[in-house]
Amino acid sequence: YNHSPKWSKLNKYKNGNLYEKLVKRQNANNFKDNTIKFKTPLGLRHNSISTLTNNNTDPDITNLKSEEDYDLEPYKIWNSKILTEFLTEKKLNSVYCYENLHLDSTRKKIQTDTKNLSGIYLILNKVTLDYYIGSAATNRFYARFTNHLIYFRGSKIVKLAVKKYKLNQFAFLILELFPEVVNRTNNKRLLDLEDFYLKSLLPNYNILTEAGSSFGYKHTEISRLKMKANYSQERRNKIGILNKGKTLSKETIEKIKEKAIIRDKPNYSEQALLNMKKNSKSVILYNLDNTVYGEFSSIVEAAKSVGCSEKTIRRALKTEKNFLKRRFIVKYL
The missing domain is CATH 3.40.1440.10 (GIY-YIG endonuclease)
Structure with missing residues (x-):
């Protein structure tokens, strides 16, 4: 220009x-x-x-x-x-x-x-x-x-x-x-x-001195005191005991169940399912005697096969021994 x-x-x-x-x-x-x-x-x-x-x-x-x-x-x-x-x-x-x-x-x-x-x-x-x-x-x-x-x-x-x-x-x-x-x-x-x-x-309305970064910004002493007050040990203890020992009433539990039952399940298109499968990792399940139970293209398919949640399999994959439901050993392919 x-x-x-x-x-x-x-x-x-x-x-x-x-x-x-x-x-x-x-x-x-x-x-x-x-x-x-x-x-x-x-x-x-x-x-x-x-x-x-x-x-x-x-x-x-x-x-x-x-x-x-x-x-x-x-x-x-x-x-x-x-x-x-x-x-x-x-x-x-x-x-x-x-x-x-x-x-x-x-x-x-x-x-x-x-x-x-x-x-x-x-x-x-x-x-x-x-x-x-x-x-x-x-x-x-x-x-x-x-x-x-x-x-x-x-x-x-x-x-x-x-x-x-x-x-x-x-x-x-x-x-x-x-x-x-x-x-x-x-x-x-x-x-x-x-x-x-x-x-x-050097614009004086700009707080930050570097574009796209908060580097160099310093909170005022008043702001620091407010942040300390918001996250004081006393406040943490209050939050910790807020619901401690409390139980939900039977009526509340029933309402939660009803909402969960009528909740709409996500309806993915075929293309979306294919894309998810492309990005998913294959896993293999072993019986405890080290024989192969089955190979699966995704964690979701493995979860359906053994009747558990995919979160259960993900947790098992993060453990050292990879035990799943005390019946299988799960590993990535």
Whole structure:
């Protein structure tokens, strides 16, 4: 992406200012060519006006000759001054910027624009300029947005900040797009990208210092005391004697039996049964005189043959002598 920091190419630059070499900024005289009108490989148009320049200043869009000269019609809504100054200070060019998050139209736009995309996002508190950085797998940007800022299922710090400063004082930014569909194979690369942003920008809303890991997190002294109180010896003793010596009434026992009898048995398809058989291990049963009682393709079949539970056979396989019901010796084939 021409206008996105190439954090993944960090190893190419071993000397000099980190941001100066990673973020290629354009001169204000070339603003016409560099204003947001590029397309990503997915054909999505850039939605920000945060193009940076070589003299460390933003282009003054109020002094442009005319909108016709620069074809700015699709970009009537500019970033706020606070957001523009923040991007300039951090030397970032975001792929998408969203403000007025309290509006339904903004939320719908986020959902539409970020569909099937993955990458790195930033949540900015425009009052305190504190921010949170995270990563989103394919088609998960909107889920991250709603979890953190709408439903409060994400960062607890972000939740408390939104409740204090209100949602309209926050901005949601897409910093960089991940060029592939995220899966188990390349997920580590996405986490590495997030980890680099965390270590480079040092967001103070992030508790954890490493992406995808709780390493480095320290509980407060109050939290430690609460955890100790919850798992004190006194509490353990109370739990231990809670049902000690108690017996179930005949009526309760009958109800449990009735529920067990009418419980629906799992109905597996033929394909499911075949798949289970493929993953199962074959066992062999010996009589106590070491003669072979039978070979079975699975523990379930062996259990049916000798009239016991499959759990009984699994327990026998874990013992040293592998005795089963005092009549057989069971072993894996």
